Amino acid sequence: MMPRKKSRTSRLRFFSSPTDEIMRTTKILLSAILFMGFAIQAVHAAAPISGQTLAFDTAPTAIGDTTNTVNALAAADFDNDGDPDILSGDAGGALTLWTNAGGSWSSTSVGTASVAVNALAVADFDNDGDPDVLSGDAGGALTLWTNAGGSWSSTTVGTAAAAVNALAVADFDNDGDPDVLSGDAGGALTLWQNTGGSWSSTSAGSGPVPVNALGVSDLEGDGDLDVVSGSGDASGTLTTWQNNGSPFGGAWTSSTAGTAGTPVNALALGDFDNDGDPDVLSGDSSGGLLAWQNNGSPFGAWSSLTVQTSGAAIHALQTTDDDRDGDRDVFSGSALDVAASEVQVWHNTHTHASTVFAAASHGVGSTGGNTVYGLVAADLDGDGNPDLASGEVNGALRVWQNDGTPFNGAWSGLQAGSTPAGEWLLSVKAGDMDGDGDLDLVTGNTGGAVRLWSNDGTPFTGTWSQTLVGTTGGGVNAVDLGDLDNDGDLDIASAQSVGATAEVIVWRNDGGTWTRFDVGTQDADMNTLVLADLDNDGDPDIVTSSSTSAAHGEVIVWQNNGLGSSWTRQDVGELNIQVFALGVGDLNGDGLPDIVSGDRHNDVIAWQNSGSPFSATWSIAQTLGSVPDPLRGLTIADLNADGLPDVLSGEGAGNGGGAVRLWTNNGTPFGGAWTATLIGITGDNANVLPVSDLDGDGDLDFGVGFSSDTDVPNEVSAWEQTGGQVTFQVTDTSPASPSFIPNSTEDDVLRVVLTHNGQSGEATAEWAQVTFTFYRADCTTPLTTAEVNAIVDRLRVRHDNGNGAFQPNGNDVMIGDDTALTLDASGQYTMTFRDGDVLTQVAPGNSVTYWVSLVITANADVQNPNNLCLAFTPNADALVEGKYASGDAGLSQAEAGTFNTGDTPTAITLRTFTASTPSTGVPPWLPAALLFLAL
Numbered sequence: 001m002m003p004r005k006k007s008r009t010s011r012l013r014f015f016s017s018p019t020d021e022i023m024r025t026t027k028i029l030l031s032a033i034l035f036m037g038f039a040i041q042a043v044h045a046a047a048p049i050s051g052q053t054l055a056f057d058t059a060p061t062a063i064g065d066t067t068n069t070v071n072a073l074a075a076a077d078f079d080n081d082g083d084p085d086i087l088s089g090d091a092g093g094a095l096t097l098w099t100n101a102g103g104s105w106s107s108t109s110v111g112t113a114s115v116a117v118n119a120l121a122v123a124d125f126d127n128d129g130d131p132d133v134l135s136g137d138a139g140g141a142l143t144l145w146t147n148a149g150g151s152w153s154s155t156t157v158g159t160a161a162a163a164v165n166a167l168a169v170a171d172f173d174n175d176g177d178p179d180v181l182s183g184d185a186g187g188a189l190t191l192w193q194n195t196g197g198s199w200s201s202t203s204a205g206s207g208p209v210p211v212n213a214l215g216v217s218d219l220e221g222d223g224d225l226d227v228v229s230g231s232g233d234a235s236g237t238l239t240t241w242q243n244n245g246s247p248f249g250g251a252w253t254s255s256t257a258g259t260a261g262t263p264v265n266a267l268a269l270g271d272f273d274n275d276g277d278p279d280v281l282s283g284d285s286s287g288g289l290l291a292w293q294n295n296g297s298p299f300g301a302w303s304s305l306t307v308q309t310s311g312a313a314i315h316a317l318q319t320t321d322d323d324r325d326g327d328r329d330v331f332s333g334s335a336l337d338v339a340a341s342e343v344q345v346w347h348n349t350h351t352h353a354s355t356v357f358a359a360a361s362h363g364v365g366s367t368g369g370n371t372v373y374g375l376v377a378a379d380l381d382g383d384g385n386p387d388l389a390s391g392e393v394n395g396a397l398r399v400w401q402n403d404g405t406p407f408n409g410a411w412s413g414l415q416a417g418s419t420p421a422g423e424w425l426l427s428v429k430a431g432d433m434d435g436d437g438d439l440d441l442v443t444g445n446t447g448g449a450v451r452l453w454s455n456d457g458t459p460f461t462g463t464w465s466q467t468l469v470g471t472t473g474g475g476v477n478a479v480d481l482g483d484l485d486n487d488g489d490l491d492i493a494s495a496q497s498v499g500a501t502a503e504v505i506v507w508r509n510d511g512g513t514w515t516r517f518d519v520g521t522q523d524a525d526m527n528t529l530v531l532a533d534l535d536n537d538g539d540p541d542i543v544t545s546s547s548t549s550a551a552h553g554e555v556i557v558w559q560n561n562g563l564g565s566s567w568t569r570q571d572v573g574e575l576n577i578q579v580f581a582l583g584v585g586d587l588n589g590d591g592l593p594d595i596v597s598g599d600r601h602n603d604v605i606a607w608q609n610s611g612s613p614f615s616a617t618w619s620i621a622q623t624l625g626s627v628p629d630p631l632r633g634l635t636i637a638d639l640n641a642d643g644l645p646d647v648l649s650g651e652g653a654g655n656g657g658g659a660v661r662l663w664t665n666n667g668t669p670f671g672g673a674w675t676a677t678l679i680g681i682t683g684d685n686a687n688v689l690p691v692s693d694l695d696g697d698g699d700l701d702f703g704v705g706f707s708s709d710t711d712v713p714n715e716v717s718a719w720e721q722t723g724g725q726v727t728f729q730v731t732d733t734s735p736a737s738p739s740f741i742p743n744s745t746e747d748d749v750l751r752v753v754l755t756h757n758g759q760s761g762e763a764t765a766e767w768a769q770v771t772f773t774f775y776r777a778d779c780t781t782p783l784t785t786a787e788v789n790a791i792v793d794r795l796r797v798r799h800d801n802g803n804g805a806f807q808p809n810g811n812d813v814m815i816g817d818d819t820a821l822t823l824d825a826s827g828q829y830t831m832t833f834r835d836g837d838v839l840t841q842v843a844p845g846n847s848v849t850y851w852v853s854l855v856i857t858a859n860a861d862v863q864n865p866n867n868l869c870l871a872f873t874p875n876a877d878a879l880v881e882g883k884y885a886s887g888d889a890g891l892s893q894a895e896a897g898t899f900n901t902g903d904t905p906t907a908i909t910l911r912t913f914t915a916s917t918p919s920t921g922v923p924p925w926l927p928a929a930l931l932f933l934a935l
Contacts, residue, residue, distance in 0.1 A: 136164025598631025650686025782827025
């Protein structure tokens, strides 16, 4: 089922020239290696300070030489030492592994193909925890090079009909095994199905000749991976290929997205406009760089934005959030160019949205009065929509199906199973534990059991099968999942606390059997546990909290030896209160995971990882703030999409009513105050807050698990983020006493505040258009053109002079003044403002007030009808554009220049009737503003 998309259009926008010239080199090998290396490093690099430029060595570092031109590169940690290595394929057929030992490089021959290697792809094809490599060569051969702990062997996967130019790896059939897609010189796309190590091929179809580039993503949000191909002919055609759910069942349906007009050499996919749909960047032989926007209907023509028109041929593209502002930027690697750098970065200047949440949570469903301590968001049925799974105090494990409209009605719930009577489920996590492509569930309960619940692919039908992983001497307060021994399987870490000595236990997944390792003990209750690679060595470590009493608590970290079998304890810090909640994230952008704790003393505290997390106590702790009640749940996520992780907290219901708060990271998380925003009061303990984009609109929503209470009818709820790039706040200002406007008089009827939610330096917002609907007094029957002009002489919109009072005598300047209104059949009239009028423009972070007024005709009182109902719903009836210094780059006002409008209409107090008295004719929907005038 297709997920619901909010009605929105967004501008794809990049700087018209690259903002940073990274470096120039005349060596093809080094240029390509530096490009790949930077793409990896950019993910973990420190966040640039506003205005700070990127800095690089003035000369490249030589890694090594080959005897032939290098055609392809792949980067991965091939030796599992925590450092990214590089594998090259050259025109002589040689595959060479360049091993990174902390910055020192050595080369090893992996093998030799019979002809030139054109393409490489990396994945763990044999599920042994080591990255393997697939090569495609000029003879059409696909060869799998299997990594067995440093020794390599080759197997022929198959042979394409022509030279293989492009490869993509993805699990197309969701069976847990990586499959392969190849594109060749004859235009053929071939799928190679991996069934546990054996391979079979299926033609996906043929497109323009040759296929030079491939990209894979779920273009339509249905849970199936689709494909984009770029052709190397003169047309440079971009073709989309739709996966109908049976990828190996025959030819795929293809559609032409557009043409670049010159051979396409490279593609990169990502959500560049933050609307929840993957977009495409193409690089071509003429140096052109184009951004192609997915408007939610990806199997038709796409609109494009020209980022660069000419230059040296672009051969490689990579995306990451280079400037850490919450949107994806693009790196390009090009042919040797004496006039420009071969490796460049283009920063995405998409205007950001605010973080605005709905006024209250939406009920997912009731557990029948059972408190929810465990809640996880995961796509259990593979349809592209995150579902929810809850663990309850009666021992029930319940799964909740998201049908794509998560904020419209209750969800369908199914009890997947239950634990023995009296065993409360305290923690739930999701992961593919058996490698079959479906997300399974792992739980911990008060009886001391760790259980695996297996998803058979039909999660919302029947009872799930459960396996007892192991038992502890006391209750299991928390579980988390990660590959602790680097063998390719997800293992389990559990926190034992209730009824026995607090202990951390690891359960190693040995392909269906489980081996227990005792990590260590704490002399206090262990309330929570989180996995994170704290020292960046490639192995997940463990973070726990403890509480010896109401007056003492600790945060503790445990270092993984790389095998998950031996662990070293380090105390992070002590508090004079119990620690109830933990979260982990890189708060300051230095590449090191930091820790956030929430305690019974109602404090939220951030602990800075200095780079030596296991050598001493952590010296820097920043209190984000204090709240009225003990912290129950914490989640770290970039909720406002600015590139900085924020903190979401849930509280108890004692004093503050179970508040949920957003703590906004301002870029200096350990050097200043955080901004706390109250999202809402829940009425009960907000125990757990899993974050996910539940409605597929590009921003993060979250679920809530509540304690049982009559104040909360749905123990499982979801909270919608409704923020937009601009927000309207509309207030009814029509006359109250007397409640009419005299003949031949102008009076204000609506106050409109337009707020620009973007960041400093982004485009100015310009209010371009507004639509009003004129009804009769029943607010249902549209007025006709003749009827409205009989009572309304002029419709005006004025810019407030800053004093907040309507002044029609000239102080409030008109930006719109229309007469002889022509309504459509729905009673709608659209007013268009003058393009470029500075009075219609709002700078990022600012708000501007406007007044909507009516001038009544000289004989309005004797007309029939002589009253009206005026409606204006801003998130549907307003158009706001982005204005850049370079202009609109040829985009029309109705195209991608439209901003999102915040879905936060203001409730309006009506003068003559209210929404609670349907007999007056108020429709079941309430527009953002209604005006009833007795003329």
